[in-house]
Amino acid sequence: MVAKLILRDKVYEVRPGMSLLDALKKSNIVPESVIAVRDGEMITDDEILRSGDEIKLVAVISGGSSDSHLCEAPCG
Amino acid sequence: MKCRRCENKASIHMRQHKLALCKEHYLEWIPEQTARFIKKYEMFTPDEKILVAVSGGKDSLSLWDILVRLGYQADGLYLGLGIDEGINYSHESQRLTEKFAKENNLKLHVVDIEKEYGNSIPVLADISYRGHGKPCAVCGLAKRHEMNRIARDFGYDVLATGHNLDDEAAVLFGNTLNWSSEYLIRQGPVLPGSDGLARKVKPLCRFYEREMTAYAIMRGVEYIYDECPFADGSQSIFYKETLNQLETTRPGAKLIFYLNFLEAKKSGKLFIEKNERQSQLHPCPKCGQPTSTPDFCSFCRMIEKAASEK
Numbered sequence: 001m002v003a004k005l006i007l008r009d010k011v012y013e014v015r016p017g018m019s020l021l022d023a024l025k026k027s028n029i030v031p032e033s034v035i036a037v038r039d040g041e042m043i044t045d046d047e048i049l050r051s052g053d054e055i056k057l058v059a060v061i062s063g064g065s066s067d068s069h070l071c072e073a074p075c076g
Numbered sequence: 077m078k079c080r081r082c083e084n085k086a087s088i089h090m091r092q093h094k095l096a097l098c099k100e101h102y103l104e105w106i107p108e109q110t111a112r113f114i115k116k117y118e119m120f121t122p123d124e125k126i127l128v129a130v131s132g133g134k135d136s137l138s139l140w141d142i143l144v145r146l147g148y149q150a151d152g153l154y155l156g157l158g159i160d161e162g163i164n165y166s167h168e169s170q171r172l173t174e175k176f177a178k179e180n181n182l183k184l185h186v187v188d189i190e191k192e193y194g195n196s197i198p199v200l201a202d203i204s205y206r207g208h209g210k211p212c213a214v215c216g217l218a219k220r221h222e223m224n225r226i227a228r229d230f231g232y233d234v235l236a237t238g239h240n241l242d243d244e245a246a247v248l249f250g251n252t253l254n255w256s257s258e259y260l261i262r263q264g265p266v267l268p269g270s271d272g273l274a275r276k277v278k279p280l281c282r283f284y285e286r287e288m289t290a291y292a293i294m295r296g297v298e299y300i301y302d303e304c305p306f307a308d309g310s311q312s313i314f315y316k317e318t319l320n321q322l323e324t325t326r327p328g329a330k331l332i333f334y335l336n337f338l339e340a341k342k343s344g345k346l347f348i349e350k351n352e353r354q355s356q357l358h359p360c361p362k363c364g365q366p367t368s369t370p371d372f373c374s375f376c377r378m379i380e381k382a383a384s385e386k
Contacts, residue, residue, distance in 0.1 A: 030321055031324055032321075032323045035286060042290060043087075044077045044086050044087070044089040045089060046077050046089070058293065060288075060289040061285060061313060062134070062135070
């Protein structure tokens with residue numbers, strides 16, 4: 001069995017038993033750019049992933065103007 | 077990992093603060109810190125009327141939620157930009173904003189750019205060529221103009237936007253790479269008001285984007301998850317991703333970058349401020365808002381041009 005990380009429409013499979021932080025790094029996901037949710041609850045990156053876990057990753061970066069100095073109100 | 081304030085399991089770990097909190101205490105901590113920043117940067121007082129620019133995104137809706145929880149008089153302003161691009165973006169963001177306002181019994185001004193001025197933002201961008209294929213510059217111009225107009229017309233003392241620290245750090249990074257000193261000198265938590273221009277404040281400017289996302293999720297704030305379709309490939313997203321990679325190996329790097337910039341600016345070590353621009357402003361003959369351009373302001377010129385092309 002595996003643990004799964006789900007970010008938008010991409011699924012990353014990782015071995016259970018590792019921490020969320022390690023799983024993110026192995027999947028080339030920048031930890032600072034996501035929030036992890038398991039069974040509807042947020043989890044911290046020291047959490048050990050279990051077999052069968054489906055971790056939803058919420059992307060935190062919101063879009064901005066290409067002319068950054070002109071964006072008077074953020075798009076998020 | 078345990079919550080610093082109680083012994084319950086932590087829901088969020090903020091490495092830059094070496095602080096982990098459970099859901100309950102995190103939802104207390106965010107408004108506490110916001111109140112601290114409002115006071116520190118002298119953003120506004122409890123008796124002032126605040127207009128919050130809300131887009132339906134996590135930051136602006138969370139900001140509005142926090143200000144109301146803190147007891148401030150805060151109304152919202154939503155600008156309908158007319159962006160569809162196959163995902164009904166503007167329609168959905170307006171729906172979520174109106175839903176939030178209704179559920180919380182809050183006053184919301186809605187301005188539809190197309191209804192008000194004859195064209196949506198993407199069409200104005202095409203006509204004016206201002207955005208060189210992307211409407212972001214036109215979007216920024218319209219937001220600035222309309223936020224100030226509504227604040228002025230309805231007697232608000234201050235405009236609040238949901239800029240978070242990642243937004244600020246990305247802008248600072250981009251303007252530093254280009255040494256855009258005119259923009260660097262204006263960047264900060266507060267842009268003072270002047271005749272015709274409302275004071276602008278950023279109460280969330282010291283919170284990471286990740287923290288605001290966590291707040292919205294924990295508070296159950298329903299926000300638009302889809303990106304603005306024109307944000308794809310934008311420089312600011314690239315800068316944010318770059319800074320997040322730095323932050324992963326150097327926790328606190330983004331916060332230090334921004335705070336030390338503010339400190340250096342305040343101490344006078346970076347810039348000598350000029351007052352020349354202020355003395356060159358005059359009211360636009362059409363809308364009355366301050367402008368430095370010789371005739372109509374940039375926004376009214378763009379609207380006139382679009383109308384003449386129809």
